[in-house]
Amino acid sequence: MSVTTLPSRGQALRQPGWLARLFDYKPFLIVMCLAPAIGLLLVFLTYPLGLGIWLAFTDTTIGQRGVYIGVENFQYLLKDPLWWNAVFYSIFYTAVATFGKFALGFWLALLLNNHFPFKSLIRAIVLLPWIVPTVLSALAFWWIYDPQFSIISYLLVDVLHLRDSNVDFLGSPWPARFSLIAANIWRGIPFVAISLLAGLQTISPSLYEAAMLDGATSWQRFRYITFPMMMPILAIVMTFSIIFTFTDFQLVYAITRGGPVNSTHLLATLAFQRGIAGGELGEGAAIAVSMIPFLVFATLFSYFGLARRKWQQGEAND
Amino acid sequence: MTDVAAQSSNVASATPDTMAWDSRARRVVMIYLPLACFILILLFPFYWMAITSFKPNAELLNYKEHNPFWITSPTMAHVKHLLFDTSYPRWLKTTMLVAIGSTFLSLFASTLAAYAIERLRFRGSPYVGLGIYLAYLVPPSILFIPLATVIVQFGLFDSPLALILVYPTFLVPFCTWLLIGYFKSIPYELEECALVDGATRLQILWRITLPLAVPGLISAGIFSFTLSWNEFIYALAFIQSGANKTVPVAILTELVTGDVYQWGALMAGSLLGSLPVALFYSLFVDYYVSSLTGAVKE
Numbered sequence: 001m002s003v004t005t006l007p008s009r010g011q012a013l014r015q016p017g018w019l020a021r022l023f024d025y026k027p028f029l030i031v032m033c034l035a036p037a038i039g040l041l042l043v044f045l046t047y048p049l050g051l052g053i054w055l056a057f058t059d060t061t062i063g064q065r066g067v068y069i070g071v072e073n074f075q076y077l078l079k080d081p082l083w084w085n086a087v088f089y090s091i092f093y094t095a096v097a098t099f100g101k102f103a104l105g106f107w108l109a110l111l112l113n114n115h116f117p118f119k120s121l122i123r124a125i126v127l128l129p130w131i132v133p134t135v136l137s138a139l140a141f142w143w144i145y146d147p148q149f150s151i152i153s154y155l156l157v158d159v160l161h162l163r164d165s166n167v168d169f170l171g172s173p174w175p176a177r178f179s180l181i182a183a184n185i186w187r188g189i190p191f192v193a194i195s196l197l198a199g200l201q202t203i204s205p206s207l208y209e210a211a212m213l214d215g216a217t218s219w220q221r222f223r224y225i226t227f228p229m230m231m232p233i234l235a236i237v238m239t240f241s242i243i244f245t246f247t248d249f250q251l252v253y254a255i256t257r258g259g260p261v262n263s264t265h266l267l268a269t270l271a272f273q274r275g276i277a278g279g280e281l282g283e284g285a286a287i288a289v290s291m292i293p294f295l296v297f298a299t300l301f302s303y304f305g306l307a308r309r310k311w312q313q314g315e316a317n318d
Numbered sequence: 319m320t321d322v323a324a325q326s327s328n329v330a331s332a333t334p335d336t337m338a339w340d341s342r343a344r345r346v347v348m349i350y351l352p353l354a355c356f357i358l359i360l361l362f363p364f365y366w367m368a369i370t371s372f373k374p375n376a377e378l379l380n381y382k383e384h385n386p387f388w389i390t391s392p393t394m395a396h397v398k399h400l401l402f403d404t405s406y407p408r409w410l411k412t413t414m415l416v417a418i419g420s421t422f423l424s425l426f427a428s429t430l431a432a433y434a435i436e437r438l439r440f441r442g443s444p445y446v447g448l449g450i451y452l453a454y455l456v457p458p459s460i461l462f463i464p465l466a467t468v469i470v471q472f473g474l475f476d477s478p479l480a481l482i483l484v485y486p487t488f489l490v491p492f493c494t495w496l497l498i499g500y501f502k503s504i505p506y507e508l509e510e511c512a513l514v515d516g517a518t519r520l521q522i523l524w525r526i527t528l529p530l531a532v533p534g535l536i537s538a539g540i541f542s543f544t545l546s547w548n549e550f551i552y553a554l555a556f557i558q559s560g561a562n563k564t565v566p567v568a569i570l571t572e573l574v575t576g577d578v579y580q581w582g583a584l585m586a587g588s589l590l591g592s593l594p595v596a597l598f599y600s601l602f603v604d605y606y607v608s609s610l611t612g613a614v615k616e
Binding site for chain 2: 020023024026027029030032033034036037038040041043044045046047048049051052055060104107108111112114116120122123124125126127128129131132133134135136137139140141143144146149151154158186189190194243244247248249250253254267268271272275276281284285288289291292295299
């Protein structure tokens with residue numbers, strides 16, 4: 001609609017038509033500008049969100065409108081060992097993967113904050129795992145974790161002679177869980193590292209100079225300057241990371257589809273299995289809704305992380 | 319050179335009065351060695367993907383006689399199989415269509431929204447901005463089941479149009495926040511001058527603000543393209559027929575068949591599916607980094 005008024009610009013300047021005047025009327029213009037974005041979000045985000053909560057209280061299946069059945073779906077879930085298993089693994093997966101991503105990502109950011117040749121090229125390479133479609137790199141990991149032709153097994157058995165038999169990465173529960181976490185960490189490191197690097201670059205070098213004059217060791221400089229100054233950005237990046245790790249779907253679906261014996265189901269993959277593949281939309285929606293309390297918790301974490309920023313950096317810097 | 323580097327790199331390097339040789343050895347151990355390990359591990363899956371795509375099956379499944387890290391007789395058989403015996407070209411076309419369509423739709427919607435929030439300034443505009451930001455925190459995993467029923471209601475099930483309309487739900491919040499940041503950096507005085515000269519608001523947006531925000535638009539555009547190219551869960555849930563699938567979904571659901579996996583073809587498919595975004599990325603690296611970090615800093 002913005003385009004249609006433009007050809008008449010010359011005329012509009014001389015004698016504004018009613019259309020041009022309408023588009024210069026601020027309230028109308030605001031509504032028109034916000035309409036596409038808000039409309040899309042309301043129809044495809046807010047409405048489904050509400051609908052999902054409603055579906056969780058019905059027994060809808062694919063092809064059949066359900067009726068309200070109260071909290072029956074949730075009662076069923078609370079008695080379902082698979083759901084508890086998925087809750088456990090979702091939390092475990094999020095906790096371990098987030099810890100790994102941030103430990104390694106922070107380290108990588110600190111390394112990248114030094115001066116060395118080909119710095120921008122290396123920074124570009126580092127971000128690659130994050131750019132490539134997750135499912136496709138997950139397939140590469142699936143191949144790396146192959147029971148027979150795993151390249152890691154080959155290295156351990158035939159090259160380094162550390163083991164006698166191939167590693168069974170995806171065949172039994174605990175190795176499969178850790179294999180998935182490793183793939184998730186691999187994929188998450190670049191995002192964390194590049195975001196934290198941006199934060200590191202905003203820290204004024206004069207702080208470090210002052211600390212060095214006072215005789216601070218490099219550990220003290222890290223502990224008392226780098227770390228506190230990074231807290232705000234760390235909190236934001238961590239919130240995003242936690243939310244999107246907790247609700248992860250692609251990696252698990254691509255590599256194990258929840259197996260072996262349902263030991264690696266996350267809540268999202270379990271919801272997909274019950275809701276879309278199994279056709280029990282109501283139950284799937286209930287599983288999806290059961291993720292919301294955890295997400296709210298993560299968002300509050302972000303809020304308090306942001307609030308911390310004010311007293312740490314003084315009122316001038318926000 | 320090393321002196322300058324040692325002084326200006328303020329985190330991990332030695333104190334300036336250390337001897338030059340000592341600090342160089344220290345740098346190798348503290349910086350270059352871990353960095354090399356990181357790069358090796360981050361890149362290895364891609365190397366493995368690439369090398370598997372061009373290996374003949376005999377080499378692929380025999381580590382005793384062939385060094386798995388290298389190819390002795392490269393073959394195009396897997397790529398050929400992919401391009402001529404499967405609907406891979408069709409999947410690529412669909413993915414491209416969906417990615418471009420949803421990118422333009424979200425750019426259009428978020429440019430107008432960001433302009434309204436940042437420049438037209440009305441009562442409650444910060445709350446609208448906050449609302450759009452909160453939309454970004456709603457992950458697709460809790461939306462896909464109810465969205466599937468919405469898509470069926472609209473009669474869009476199994477149509478790429480459904481994906482074009484749904485992807486903006488996670489693209490618009492991101493693009494809007496990115497563009498608000500860019501619009502903030504454009505001096506308001508420019509717009510005031512134009513207002514005094516009698517330009518309408520839309521003329522100002524089209525002729526002054528947008529041309530100045532081109533870097534922001536490029537950032538938002540390439541980011542949206544990448545995110546929609548990579549999207550998986552909606553494409554998996556809303557598309558049923560083999561011909562309409564996007565590349566990530568199709569490789570996983572159409573190429574993984576039976577018990578013996580065609581690793582060569584799978585890896586070739588992954589490689590080809592990653593290439594468009596990787597190429598795009600290599601052309602616009604700086605925009606990616608700035609939009610990623612800009613969005614986080616906002």
